[in-house]
Amino acid sequence: MKKLLASLIVxxxxxxxxxxxxxxxxxxxxxxxxxxxxxxxTLSPAQGQTENIGVAGMLSGNYNGYIIAGGGANFPNGGPAxxxxxxxxxxxxxxxxSKEGLTEVDHQQMPFEIAYGMSVTTKDGVYYIxxxxxxxxxxxxxxxxxxxxxxxxxEKVGELPFKIQNGVAGYANGALYIGLGNQNGKAxxxxxxxxxxxxxxxxxxxxxxxxxxxxxxxxxNNKLYVFxxxxxxxxxxxxxxxxxxxxxxxxxxxxxxxxxxxxxxGNSIKLNEDEMLVIGGFNKEVYGWAVSNLGSLKDQELADFxxxxxxxxxxxxxxxxxxxxxxxxxxxxxxxGQIPFNAPCGEGLVYAGDSIISINGEVKPGVRSNRIYQGxxxx
Numbered sequence: 001m002k003k004l005l006a007s008l009i010v011x012x013x014x015x016x017x018x019x020x021x022x023x024x025x026x027x028x029x030x031x032x033x034x035x036x037x038x039x040x041x042t043l044s045p046a047q048g049q050t051e052n053i054g055v056a057g058m059l060s061g062n063y064n065g066y067i068i069a070g071g072g073a074n075f076p077n078g079g080p081a082x083x084x085x086x087x088x089x090x091x092x093x094x095x096x097x098s099k100e101g102l103t104e105v106d107h108q109q110m111p112f113e114i115a116y117g118m119s120v121t122t123k124d125g126v127y128y129i130x131x132x133x134x135x136x137x138x139x140x141x142x143x144x145x146x147x148x149x150x151x152x153x154x155e156k157v158g159e160l161p162f163k164i165q166n167g168v169a170g171y172a173n174g175a176l177y178i179g180l181g182n183q184n185g186k187a188x189x190x191x192x193x194x195x196x197x198x199x200x201x202x203x204x205x206x207x208x209x210x211x212x213x214x215x216x217x218x219x220x221n222n223k224l225y226v227f228x229x230x231x232x233x234x235x236x237x238x239x240x241x242x243x244x245x246x247x248x249x250x251x252x253x254x255x256x257x258x259x260x261x262x263x264x265x266g267n268s269i270k271l272n273e274d275e276m277l278v279i280g281g282f283n284k285e286v287y288g289w290a291v292s293n294l295g296s297l298k299d300q301e302l303a304d305f306x307x308x309x310x311x312x313x314x315x316x317x318x319x320x321x322x323x324x325x326x327x328x329x330x331x332x333x334x335x336x337g338q339i340p341f342n343a344p345c346g347e348g349l350v351y352a353g354d355s356i357i358s359i360n361g362e363v364k365p366g367v368r369s370n371r372i373y374q375g376x377x378x379x
Contacts, residue, residue, distance in 0.1 A: 033271075034378040035323065035356065037340050040101040042370045043069075043359075046091040047109060049076070054360040054368035055089060057116035057166075059144075060267075060348030061126030066094050066105070066146045068126050069348040069359050071114035079366025081310035088113040088133050094150045097352045097374060105150035112137035118169035120176060121350075124196075127157070127171070129178055130164035138163035141176070141194065158199050160192075168226050170219035172243055177224055180207050180215065187211035187231055191241070208248040209239050214346075216268040218276040220328040225276065227254050227326070228263040232291050234284040236260040240328075252331045254324065260284070261320055261333075265345030269356060274329045279358060280345045281320035290365075314364045319343035341373055354379070 045052045055072025062068070070092030078084030090113045094106035117131015125145040132138045141158035160178070167181025179191030189207040194200075207226075215229030224241040228234070238251040254261045264287070266280030293305050321343040322335045344361025351357075356375040363369045 032336065035336070035375040036378060037373055037375045038101070039341070040372050040374045042372065043093050043095075044104060044107060046089045052370050054370035055115070056344075056346030056360065056362035056368055057131070058346070058348045058360060059092065059114060059117065059119050059126070059128045059131075060350050060359060061119050061121040061128075061144070062350050062352050063121070063126050063144070064146050064148070065352075066096055066150045067102070067350050067352055067357055068144050068146070068152065069093055069095075069350070071110065071117075071128075071131070072346070072348075072360065073115040074368045075366055079310060081306055081366065084366075088115040090114065092144065092152060092154070094146055094152050096150060097355055097357060099376075101374065102357075102372065106146070106152045108152045108154065110137075110142070110154060111156075112140075116165040116346075118164075118167055118178070118181075119348075120169050120171050122171045125155075127169075127176060129169050129176065130160065130167070132165075135163075138165065157196065158194060160194070160201065166213035168215055168217035168224070170217060170224045172219050172222055172224075177204075177219070177241070177243070179204075180211075180226070180229075181213045187213060205241075205246050205248060207239070207241075209237060209250075210235060214265045216263050216266050216276075216278050218268055218270045220270065220276060221273050223328070225251065225326065225328060227278070228266070228281065230262075230264045230282075230287075232288075232295075234262040234264040234282050234287045236262055236284065238326075251328075252326075252333060254278075254326075254333055256322070256324065256333050256335045261322065261324065262287070263320060263324070265362075266320065267344075267347055267349035267361075269349050269351040271325070271351070275325055275327050277356070278324040278326070279320075279339060279349060280343050280347060280361065282345060283318040283320070286316075286318055310366055312364070314342050314367075317364050319345060319363075339373075339375075341371065342369060344369060 058072035060069040073088045075084045090110040095102045095104045112134035118129045120127040125143040128142045139160045169178045176194045193202045212229030217226045227238045236254045262284040263281035268278045342363040347361025348359035358373045
């Protein structure tokens, strides 16, 4: 067992005392819930590695009182600025959360490397869908559970007729609802229901918004909500899928105090049947500027831009550091303050009892954090 000790406690609710970026100004008053954060260390090294340098696009969920997280990708030999190759991992960790921090209790390997799939926490286990560099793994639905002592069990429960990554997924009434993202190598509006008992896959109404990847989504009150994401543009709009009607409709865009906020690449957790919480997201303007230059410049101009862009400080990317809460009943967004650490994208995000666990994630293009943070919800 590896004990990950808590080292810092700070409040995410004292927004007025935290530094602001031009991407978003903190509200004068802070909403509920209040969250107190502490740093709780790092995971043990992945198989074949001597240290854990962090990953993005990871599996994450909560089962039987244990947090399950793993997979993901990073650049162990240098990032995009120097042409270093991306590496994905098969490592999956199990750890236990307490007020003192986290304790790692198991570390196993998936049958294939995983990254950028969809994780869904249910009472029957954590389902991981697609998201693999392996041809079979990219179609596979896996269920991860633990025994009473945290020993991990990995079980294949289904296989899709297509590869998928960076999509959305949710669970309701014995079925997984899966779609959007990248399917068979291209952005897709296709959306499906996978019955976990019969293993039957049913095509549902296609998504009605612009094609997108890396959206945030949750099922609230038996409806699937999807926000943001993007391809060459960071989107901020919102949609809801009504399971009973098999139909999509628009809902509020991600906006607080009349300011649109991109959550493209962020992650979310379900707080209750009415609310979901979101952390992270690329800045819309910076992302659009980068896409334009990387797609239009050539030769030395392109090389110079890459060196400047990928070498920029984390703060210059202005990723969303607001903790955002969407309320489905009122169809509104609010900010409850700022995270006191670098805004992550592609992090693992888990709701465990009265605490939120943020695991690793990308903190600027090509650079990962190996840190884990635990936020305690004050009630």
